[in-house]
Amino acid sequence: MLAQIAPYRESSDVTCNPVPFTARDRRALTLRLIRSSDAPRLEQLFSQLSPESRWRRFHAPAENIAAERITAQAALMADVDNRTHEGAVVVVAKEGVEEQIVGVVRLARPSGFPMAEEAEAAIVVLDAYQGQGVGSELLRQMIHLARHMHIKRIVAVFQADNAEAIRLFRKLGLPSKLLTSHGTSEMFMEMPATGYETHSCNQENIRW
């Protein structure tokens, strides 16, 4: 039984609709699928992450990267179809009429394999929003996205000492195994064939 994702309700499936979410400190947020117009917001998120969060997300020193490279990478990461090769769910906070991305989870199939059964997951939440339940909600929505993309297996890569992130993925309750080698842990998670309703958005109602 997947306590985190059942029962299925279309209104709380980010692949059908934007989903409202109230953080533990009562901040009102919204989860939705990423759009190509989110590129500048991804760039802003990256610039606001602490060095530790960048390191844990990207597994490499992310300081002193040329601005043009960050802009190009953000454009690539935002320009996905949420269906074949890559998809992402973002959490946004409203700042007046502007939206700020405060967290993102991404699913990417191996390059050149748009029909692969496996995809890699990567998540980051802006430091000022961590510990508020945002990461847990992003992962719950990642499961809907994985179903939407017909992904059968999810792999997430962590620094081996990133116990908090490993625990976060474990909380999903998916059958998983964790392999650790040379300071890196890989968690392989199987999507259930059953356990919650088959993804069933009414396509006419999709608002994103």
Ligand SMILES: CC(C)(COP(=O)(O)OP(=O)(O)OC[C@H]1O[C@@H](n2cnc3c(N)ncnc32)[C@H](O)[C@@H]1OP(=O)(O)O)[C@@H](O)C(=O)NCCC(=O)NCCS
């Ligand atoms: C891992 C990460 C995504 C978690 O996001 P988050 O929004 O903090 O997650 P949640 O708020 O849902 O918290 C997860 C758990 O950690 C606890 N926690 C997290 N930060 C905390 C804090 N600052 N103070 C107290 N508790 C905290 C929460 O209580 C929660 O436990 P619970 O659900 O059992 O209560 C976030 O820390 C992050 O972006 N880290 C850097 C990137 C990374 O490590 N990515 C993973 C590899 S791709």
